[in-house]
Amino acid sequence: MHIALVDSSRVVLKIITDQLEPRGHTVSTFTDSAAALAYVTETASVRVLxxxxxxxxxxxxxxxxxARLLADAKRPLYIITMSSAQNARNLAEALDSGADDFIEKPPGAESLHARLRAAERLTSMQEELIRLAETDPLTGLLNRRAFFARAQAAADKVGPHGRMSAILADIDHFKRINDTHGHDVGDTVLQAAAKILGSEGxxxxxxxxxFAIVLPHKSLEEGEAHARRLRVLAADxxxxxxxxxxxxxxxxxxxxWSEGATLEGMLKRADIALYEAKSSGRDRVVSAATDLILARAG
Structure with missing residues (x-):
């Protein structure tokens, strides 16, 4: 596991690191707690603090x-606090502050490894629960709620002046497929489409x-090119x-994405372009910024 280790003493950091690394753990050490928090926030691979x-x-x-706020934001994270003064008050304060466990400093090797085994079991279960809560069970893609959460986070990171494109995709005549071949074949078609569409973004x-696709840091032209590639793959x-x-x-x-835009507004424009693609013959790519304007002018 990837472990972030924080203590003011470099001697304590070395003692604990020497206990952990031979067992295959990756250890990132910090004497500065603010730097540790920034690192844990930015490094999703950290499973134990x-x-x-x-x-x-x-x-x-x-x-x-x-750190507990990070875990509450649907991220597996196990928190162990240490103190050289182990007493009931320290233990209660640590647990009330969001810690999962408390250990005396410096910890004994067997006690520490036992706690890390518990941490691995718990974070693995948390990760699986998060996956189930965010995943569409048929296709394995993000479900609607998880997609909007991830897309909004990407939009926030891109900022008002950044680049981002969105694609909405719809399987043509899907009801006809279901009616003609049955829902089992329809499910297989959905899974096949998901495998193609889920390649990027x-x-x-x-x-x-x-289906919806958001491509952070990609221009409209790059989004159009990606949609055209997907259209060919689907048709084949x-x-x-x-x-x-x-x-x-x-x-x-x-x-x-444009200055002053919202995620909902960007997806709404893609939805209007998708409607135009379907009403003008299907099996095509329509851009909200170019093709749609030309279609309306005609």
């Missing part, structure tokens, strides 16, 4: 509180046969069925 209560510039209890199934796909292979095509609407 071990911190002394006697750290600066933010206290060990404050570090526990802040933040990808989710919004419901039924509609054949899904096995009892009577004959099923041919699938998809329609695409593309939009981009």
């Amino acid at each position: 071990i911190t002394s209560l006697e750290v600066r510039p933010i206290s060990g209890l404050e570090l526990c509180w802040s 933040i990808v989710g199934r919004l419901g039924g046969e509609e 796909l054949r899904v096995r069925a009892a009577r004959a292979p099923v041919r699938m095509t998809c329609s695409f609407g593309v939009s981009d």
Whole structure:
């Protein structure tokens, strides 16, 4: 596991690191608790935070509180606090501040490893629960709620002056596929489409046969090119069925991020472009910024 270790003493850091690294753990050490918090915040691979209560510039209890907020934001993280003065008050304060466990400093090797085994079991279960809560069970893509959460986080990171494009995709004549070949084949078609569409970006199934893709740091032109590649891949796909292979095509609407835009506004423009793609013949890509304007002018 990746462990962030925080203590004001480099001697303590070395003692504990020497206990952990031979067991295969990756250890990142910090004497500065603010730097540790910034690192844990930015490094999703960290699964365990071990911190002394006697750290600066933010206290060990404050570090526990802040780290617990990261875990509450759907991220597996196990927090162990340490203190050379082990007493009931320290234990209660640490647990009330969001710690999962408390250990005397410096910890004995067997006691520390036993706690890390417990941490590995718990974070693995948390990770699986998060995956189940965020995943569409049929396609394995993000479900609607998780997609919007990830896309909004990406939009916040891009900022008002950054680049981002969005694609909405819809399987053409999907009801006909279901009615003709049955829902089992329809499910296979959805899974095949998801495998193609999920190749890049933040990808989710919004419901039924509609999918959404957000491409952070990609321009409108790059989004259009990606949608065109996906259209060709979908059109070339054949899904096995009892009577004959099923041919699938998809329609695409593309939009981009602009200053003052919102995620909902960007996806709405892509949705309007998708409607134009479907109403003008299907199996095509329509851009909200160019093709749609030309279509309306005509």
